[in-house]
Amino acid sequence: MSHKPCPATITVWTLILAALTCFAAQTHAGEFNTTLNIGDDAPVWKNLPGTDDQLHSLSDLKAYDAIVVAFTCNSCPYAVDVEDRLIALQQQFAAQNVAVVAINVNKVEADLMPAMKQKAAEKKFKFLYLFDKSQQTAKDFGAKYTPEFFVLGNDRKIAYMGSFDDSPDGKNVTKPYVAGALEAVLAGNTPSLRETVPIGCRIRFERNLRKRSR
Template sequence: MTVAHSLLSCGNVFHWFKRREIVLITALLGGFVFLCTTRSSGGEFNAVVSIGDTAPTWKDLVGVDDKLHSLADVADKAFVLVIFTCNSCPYAVDYESRFVDLETRLGGAAGELAIIAINVNLIEEDRFAAMKQRAKERNFQFPYLFDESQAIAKAYGAARTPECFLLDGDRKIAYMGSFDDDSRGLIVTHRYVEEAIESLQNGAPVRVQETPPVGCAVRYSRSREGRKTS
């Protein structure tokens, strides 16, 4: 074999490997694009729902007023703030006065906003009787509902108390996460929920659509399977 033939053979081999690399890289990139475009549902900090999703609905959840409530009850409101909260979490307790203040300013019969608080915890401190007492002590003017099945919290992917979900006029999720950026309320620089409401009122895009919820873990019941016997 001549030197020229050897070089030609090497060139063919190099060309073959080069083509293989291009095909491999293209395949990998194609796979990457496929993975990105087929992302599972869920937001950045929520594994179940995303911004723009139609909000999960509910009906016949009992409130501390001993009445049954549904999301449809507030169909006349421009916006709905769903808050998963409880009695026992210090973070939730710290936010209660801010929830009451927001209800006073933007809620009520004449306001555009409906606030609905929901508790799904099953521990003694969060039982229905304790919820009634807390609502009375704090003078809640918004519904405070109890879902013993915990189904509605799971449908929203709620992980913390408190955790907020702001619904727009079409009842799509416009914002979800923390109420503001300081759970203690001492140095609040971003009022995420109020800023989102203001954007919706002005017909503008919500600038911050999602933040990580800060609080205590929702106390979901653990399903226990019996031990199998042979």
């Protein structure tokens, strides 16, 4: 004769399973990033074409003490609003051996390489502006918005991720998140604020539609 587990036993095991699931999620993802957590190794990108007509990989930047990775594009107003601040950041930290890398994964016409080259020329970008047509780099970083930022230390682990600062349009900045994280990392310290909510336009990920079986 079979015995059914009592409701109390089911409830206990349900709670345990839920707790374990929650713990597993917390150990593999950040508070606002569902893919990466602070302290994780930075995802590696290889041979992404840039507006300089060269191919670029993370390994090319091994001499730098810190790296800022910015997922951005041409078509998002939030991304456009942060351009001058990103240019200023690159200039501010250039002498401190910091690399800035902007990566675009959107595939609408306004964000394709010809438009990227025009943008880079008009704004006189001194940092890399790369295109990933596979969109895999953004997926690996768990980036979902433009702009969205990641600060990598010299160990190439994630030290900060989220917004550039506390003012999406740049008009009332009181907390420069990325700059503060860089200053901490370069001093050998842990940033006091390590993750914030990214604010911007949704990255235009391509949907892989499943074919119906006949």
